[in-house]
Amino acid sequence: MTITEARPDEPAAPPPTSSHAALVAVIAVVVMLVAALVFVLIGAGARSDASSDHDRADALAARQATLVHQQARVDRQRVALRKLTDAVPSKVGALEAALTDVVAAQNRFIDVVNQASSLYANGDHAGAASALQGDGATTIGQLSERNQKVQQALQQAQAALDALKAAK
């Protein structure tokens, strides 16, 4: 048997866990830094895409706002045009009613004239003159008044038509 000689000057071997931990730490640091770099690159790309999309969304919103504005203008034009278009038949209708009133008054006057003619033909000259002085004067007054209304209605119908022509 031999006794192995002790060598006190030789340093003791370091515990293996220390170097392993350091190695794991270095690897973890590297992995985290690489991952962080990848995350930053992905994030930057996403941010760039988001910026482009924000610009696109803004452009779309601006275009939509322009269209809304245009539509409002078109709607106002249409409403105004319809109002003018509807005014023409309405004013012409009023004119026709006024003309009909004149015709009715004219017919009443003709009735008076016919009545006076009958009286005159039967020798009642005073009665004929009286009919024309009374009913005749009344119907002539109505005719003149209604004729004035026709002139007013005619001016209004013409004005409505002119306004519609100008709006087209």
Place this chain on the structure above:
Amino acid sequence: MTGTLRRPHVIALVVAGVLFVAAAVFMLASISDRDSAHDDVVQGRQQLAAQKLASQDAQDQLVAARSAAAATTSAFTQVVALERQLADTMSRGVDADRVAQSLGASPNPDVGSYNAAISQANALANQYNATIDQIRRLIQAIPKHPVGAGG
């Protein structure tokens, strides 16, 4: 295990960890922002498409209103011209009636003048009856489009 790590290793791990977390947060926020912006674009496109349809519809309605206005103008220009003619004839008829009434109401009427005034009034009445017939035909020919329809 950390007990065996040296201080520089620990600092490096902490710094790398902070950077990792910060980068992850940055990435997630950016992706969320991108998704949100993308949704905005999709929504904007849909709204724009709907608005284009609405604008086109409004434009079509304006074209229809212009067409109705043109038809109304065309139809009623002739009617109003005839009615002006009718009103003029009627004015002359009223004048003739007034003359006839004045002559006939006299105690000693001039029968010849009275009859002449009545004849003139009758002639004018025939004229405006003819004009009324023309107007009636024109009005009947006017298409009954719903000018008051719509907004």
